[in-house]
Amino acid sequence: MTTFYLIRHGQTDWNAEGRWQGSADIPLNAAGREQAERLAARLLAQRTCFDAIYSSDLQRAWETATVVAGMLGNAPEPLPALREIDVGAWSGLTHREVKARFPDLLARFESGEDIPRGGGETFGQLYNRVVGAAERLAIERSGQTLALVTHGGPVRALLLHAARGLVGALPRPLHIGNTALSVIVRETTGWRILAVNDMLHLDAASQAPDMMDAQRDDAERA
Secondary structure: OEEEEEEEEOOOOHHHOOEEOOOOOOOOHHHHHHHHHHHHHHHOOOOOOOOOOOOOOOOHHHHHHHHHHHOOOOOEEEEEHHHHOOOOHHOEEEHHHHHHHHHHHHHHHHHOOOOHHHHHOHHHHHHHHHHHHHHHHHHHOOOOOEEEEEOHHHHHHHHHHOOOOOOOOOOOHHHHHHHOOEEEEEEOOOEEEEEEOOOOOOOOOOOOOOEOOEEOOOOOOO
């Protein structure tokens, strides 16, 4: 059995402003650093131990991983496969700006078509690289407990992978908050979900805003 703690990075200014980030290398803001510290303190208080901490090499994830690793006594290892989906020309834009500049493409996306976001990646491409990395780690580090510090899209991809064939296993819409914890386990018989979007270490004032609205599913947002 291999246990994966899936950790989304802390808040950035682009998160707070409702901007698509994708593979843009945006740092944490002050709120995001506080969120990472609260998460690390919670894990320490719970005596959570990781055999390894892997992180997306984008700085918002890497900064979050560094805070967690520093408090738990680990050294994070970069794993570029954990990067967020590439949203191409949508990067840095709000939903309203994307709608104004790319109305046809956005309409196809919102209809459920798995298009390359802004000319970047499809969700299927993100899914394949993230799930492939996790499956390899499950074999290479069998029996260990690993932290994957990453982004909203990769966390959703891994949860969807773990929930295959399990009707009602995940909430809809599947929102993943900044520094939220989700836990999945790879067993010989398949995957099992232990926790989804756990943000008990944050109070209402310090939580990132929920960027979802009735017009879009944020399933592939940073």
